[in-house]
Amino acid sequence: MLLYDPNGAIYNIDGTRMDLAKEYRDNLRGPFSLELQRVLDKMRTTPLKGRLVLLVVEPFKIFRLARLSGQRGVSPSTVQDVRYHSIAEAEWDIFKRRWLELTGISISISDPN
Amino acid sequence: MISTTDIIGYCQPYEIAAQETTELKLSSNRPEKCSVKVMRIICADIDPNGPGEEFVEQSWGEIQNLAIDKQEINAGSYAIVKPAPELTSVDTINIKMYIWPTKSSTNCQVIFNWGNVSFSIGKDGKLAFNFGSKSIASPEPLLLREWYEIEGFINFKTNNFYLKNRMLNPVVGYLAKYKAIAECAQTFLSTSEHPIIFGAKFKESTHQREFTSHHYNGKVEAPRIFVNKNRKPLVEWDFSKSITKASVLDKGYSKFKATFINAPMRGATGYKWDGSVDSWREKPSHYGSIYFHEDDITDCEWQTLLKITPPAQARSGYYTARILADGVQSDIPFFITQRLKKSKNKILFLAPTATYKAYANTHVKFDSHNTENLFEAPISFSEDELYLNEHRELGLSHYDTHTDDSGVVYVGDRRPMLNNRPGLYTFNYINDTHIIKWLEKKNYDYEVATDEDLHRLGHSLLDDYKVVITASHPEYYSTEMWDALSYYQQNGGRHMYLGGNGFYWRIAYSDQYPGVIEHRRGVSGVRTWEGEPGEHHLSFTGEPGGLWRTYGRAPQSLVGNGFSSTMFVKSTYFRRSKESYGKETDFIFKNIDTDIIGDFGFRGGGCVGLEIDRWDQDLGSPHNSIVVATSENIGAGGLLTGEEFITTTRALDGNQNSRVRADMVFFTTQGGGAVWSTGSIAWATSLLWNDTKNTVSQVTQNVLNRFLENKKFELNE
Numbered sequence: 001m002l003l004y005d006p007n008g009a010i011y012n013i014d015g016t017r018m019d020l021a022k023e024y025r026d027n028l029r030g031p032f033s034l035e036l037q038r039v040l041d042k043m044r045t046t047p048l049k050g051r052l053v054l055l056v057v058e059p060f061k062i063f064r065l066a067r068l069s070g071q072r073g074v075s076p077s078t079v080q081d082v083r084y085h086s087i088a089e090a091e092w093d094i095f096k097r098r099w100l101e102l103t104g105i106s107i108s109i110s111d112p113n
Numbered sequence: 114m115i116s117t118t119d120i121i122g123y124c125q126p127y128e129i130a131a132q133e134t135t136e137l138k139l140s141s142n143r144p145e146k147c148s149v150k151v152m153r154i155i156c157a158d159i160d161p162n163g164p165g166e167e168f169v170e171q172s173w174g175e176i177q178n179l180a181i182d183k184q185e186i187n188a189g190s191y192a193i194v195k196p197a198p199e200l201t202s203v204d205t206i207n208i209k210m211y212i213w214p215t216k217s218s219t220n221c222q223v224i225f226n227w228g229n230v231s232f233s234i235g236k237d238g239k240l241a242f243n244f245g246s247k248s249i250a251s252p253e254p255l256l257l258r259e260w261y262e263i264e265g266f267i268n269f270k271t272n273n274f275y276l277k278n279r280m281l282n283p284v285v286g287y288l289a290k291y292k293a294i295a296e297c298a299q300t301f302l303s304t305s306e307h308p309i310i311f312g313a314k315f316k317e318s319t320h321q322r323e324f325t326s327h328h329y330n331g332k333v334e335a336p337r338i339f340v341n342k343n344r345k346p347l348v349e350w351d352f353s354k355s356i357t358k359a360s361v362l363d364k365g366y367s368k369f370k371a372t373f374i375n376a377p378m379r380g381a382t383g384y385k386w387d388g389s390v391d392s393w394r395e396k397p398s399h400y401g402s403i404y405f406h407e408d409d410i411t412d413c414e415w416q417t418l419l420k421i422t423p424p425a426q427a428r429s430g431y432y433t434a435r436i437l438a439d440g441v442q443s444d445i446p447f448f449i450t451q452r453l454k455k456s457k458n459k460i461l462f463l464a465p466t467a468t469y470k471a472y473a474n475t476h477v478k479f480d481s482h483n484t485e486n487l488f489e490a491p492i493s494f495s496e497d498e499l500y501l502n503e504h505r506e507l508g509l510s511h512y513d514t515h516t517d518d519s520g521v522v523y524v525g526d527r528r529p530m531l532n533n534r535p536g537l538y539t540f541n542y543i544n545d546t547h548i549i550k551w552l553e554k555k556n557y558d559y560e561v562a563t564d565e566d567l568h569r570l571g572h573s574l575l576d577d578y579k580v581v582i583t584a585s586h587p588e589y590y591s592t593e594m595w596d597a598l599s600y601y602q603q604n605g606g607r608h609m610y611l612g613g614n615g616f617y618w619r620i621a622y623s624d625q626y627p628g629v630i631e632h633r634r635g636v637s638g639v640r641t642w643e644g645e646p647g648e649h650h651l652s653f654t655g656e657p658g659g660l661w662r663t664y665g666r667a668p669q670s671l672v673g674n675g676f677s678s679t680m681f682v683k684s685t686y687f688r689r690s691k692e693s694y695g696k697e698t699d700f701i702f703k704n705i706d707t708d709i710i711g712d713f714g715f716r717g718g719g720c721v722g723l724e725i726d727r728w729d730q731d732l733g734s735p736h737n738s739i740v741v742a743t744s745e746n747i748g749a750g751g752l753l754t755g756e757e758f759i760t761t762t763r764a765l766d767g768n769q770n771s772r773v774r775a776d777m778v779f780f781t782t783q784g785g786g787a788v789w790s791t792g793s794i795a796w797a798t799s800l801l802w803n804d805t806k807n808t809v810s811q812v813t814q815n816v817l818n819r820f821l822e823n824k825k826f827e828l829n830e
Contacts, residue, residue: 001518001519001643001645002642002643003518004481004482004483005482006482008482029682029683030489030682030683030748030749030750031748031749031750031768032749037749040489041486044485044486044489045482045483045485045486047482048479048480048482051485052491053478053491053492053493053494054491054492054493054494055493055494055499056493056494056495056496056537058114059159059495059537060160060161060162063493066494068479072476072479072480072502072505072516073502073503073505074502075499075502075503076494076499087490087491087493090491090493091490091491094491
């Protein structure tokens with residue numbers, strides 16, 4: 001039996017690399033530099049428990065930020081009342097939140113226009 | 114907000130012909146009344162930026178003010194023996210079996226239950242033998258995934274009972290053997306009126322249904338019941354017998370049938386399995402166990418609220434019984450197939466219902482660690498998906514694992530399937546309706562049949578049709594389905610494959626479990642779980658499961674191309690090949706003045722995307738097959754599937770690996786037939802772009818028009 005290791009993603013993100021944050025902000029869907037790809041791979045394979053996800057409030061229009069429970073049958077818990085009006089808006093905000101959680105450093109560059 | 118889950122349900126059967134009856138089964142979480150409208154689905158894609166949803170309301174099947182109520186689901190597999198043996202003049206009873214527990218649980222799990230006698234595993238993981246209000250428990254928790262022989266003995270004369278258990282392969286530091294005896298003064302309630310249950314605790318019988326609780330996760334093997342210290346068992350079952358069946362008779366009298374409910378896994382390795390074989394057909398004695406899961410479900414067994422019988426003139430196709438109530442709109446899908454009458458039309462669309470079942474109610478977005486990495490974007494959840502997570506009793510998909518982390522090998526359609534209907538889960542079902550809408554918009558006369566028809570009827574289903582179209586993702590195929598399609602191809606048939614990652618996994622159907630398919634993941638392919646050692650053979654048929662490719666039938670051998678890569682981020686386009694300008698294939702690109710095909714579409718902006726296939730003669734692409742177009746610019750978003758590389762390498766993406774590509778393939782076959790394969794799921798979802806005024810649509814139309822002509826294709830045309 002081959003199971004996933006929830007802590008299998010061992011890459012360490014350098015939280016000072018604002019150039020990588022800028023690269024992502026300016027091109028959310030890639031292709032990405034190898035370094036940014038590693039950052040994203042890490043962010044996308046964190047443990048299920050607590051992983052940031054989206055809940056559809058109104059299909060194609062409004063999404064709500066939530067965290068997975070990591071437990072079968074237990075619903076995700078919403079994060080405050082953070083709502084988005086596009087997937088792109090959500091992706092950038094989730095990236096910023098994950099950056100802070102994984103590195104302890106806030107992204108200091110501006111949001112996209 | 115309109116709810117899609119306050120009323121849920123299913124149609125049984127899922128696939129019917131006109132004038133046959135399907136039974137609508139509904140359960141309500143709130144409304145007490147609803148109305149039902151039957152609609153033919155032209156396009157189930159509700160995205161306002163998509164090709165446009167479209168439904169045709171039918172004049173039949175409508176009903177108002179239908180009273181509805183909540184219906185229960187008794188999830189969890191078990192075996193029931195009813196009636197159980199009659200016991201008279203019994204001084205002692207001795208119950209023995211082998212077990213292989215797989216989960217520690219916060220609930221008590223009952224392994225065996227007969228009246229007031231049971232074996233169970235407590236919340237603390239300790240094995241207990243229970244008689245009435247008395248229990249004896251082992252002092253240590255059982256180790257998971259280890260074999261034990263367990264024995265419970267009751268002496269009614271001396272009023273004592275004992276529990277024995279023994280680890281078959283003792284582990285240093287853990288209790289290898291245990292025996293404890295205690296006093297009891299209970300009345301034995303285990304008469305023939307009480308069923309014997311393996312894998313759960315009997316709760317009650319109502320409306321000819323048994324309800325159970327405290328389901329066990331793990332294997333049971335060779336249960337034997339002895340009385341009065343006789344050496345010969347009163348009754349015993351050998352689960353290595355009748356592995357293809359949904360029941361097994363006892364060994365001695367052949368009259369105490371253990372019937373399997375909700376499909377506990379058969380063909381499961383037992384305590385004797387030593388790795389010398391990997392098929393239950395070779396050494397059945399090594400496959401004497403049966404594997405129970407608390408979340409197995411093959412039939413919700415709901416009461417019927419409405420019978421729907423399409424009239425003779427009803428068109429074949431995708432249908433929904435649309436349920437409307439206060440604040441509720443919920444679609445209950447079913448199919449009307451063309452299988453019963455000879456067709457006047459020349460085109461048959463094969464709805465891949467096996468694939469729909471394989472994905473039905475998938476929970477991978479919740480349970481699978483790698484899902485976000487696979488899709489390379491944050492995961493979002495619809496109301497249907499959140500409901501599925503909270504209601505695991507609706508059953509799992511072939512992509513899910515059970516609560517003990519083992520893979521799901523049986524999936525069925527006698528349950529609500531919330532991701533195979535109009536909604537936000539577009540993969541497979543909704544994408545396929547893009548093809549239906551395209552056929553409608555182009556005014557082709559077509560009919561629809563299903564995978565199950567193909568399996569049951571073989572090539573006779575196809576023989577009358579000039580053209581057979583397979584869908585965007587016909588991934589799961591039984592041997593019968595494969596053989597039927599191959600026969601059709603090689604006897605003058607014309608086959609258009611409008612998808613990717615098709616003909617990939619072998620499955621089986623069984624008359625024993627209507628509506629259910631079986632699949633074993635094996636150890637290769639893109640998988641969300643890995644098959645257990647020794648358990649790669651299908652219990653329904655004994656055939657090897659897993660990838661068709663492993664058994665000499667790579668998809669290339671059927672359709673010219675086969676699965677190479679996933680690419681869920683961005684889609685791309687095809688470039689027409691030089692070879693395509695030959696006289697054999699020039700017709701494909703008639704009226705197209707560019708070599709770039711499909712740099713647009715509703716999934717990722719291109720016609721090459723999601724999952725893609727490549728040509729490879731070494732894997733079976735026919736010698737006369739021609740690659741008429743190949744993808745370009747896939748980039749880093751395309752990732753090679755595991756079976757496409759042998760040694761580890763970093764060069765697995767579309768920037769670095771030439772196998773990360775889609776090849777569009779054409780070849781002619783015996784009897785004037787031909788096969789045209791697009792090799793990309795996103796082909797289907799590009800057909801309707803710009804109201805079908807596009808190159809993907811034009812190419813498809815060129816091929817379909819030529820395929821409809823009587824003029825035979827020459828083998829060397």
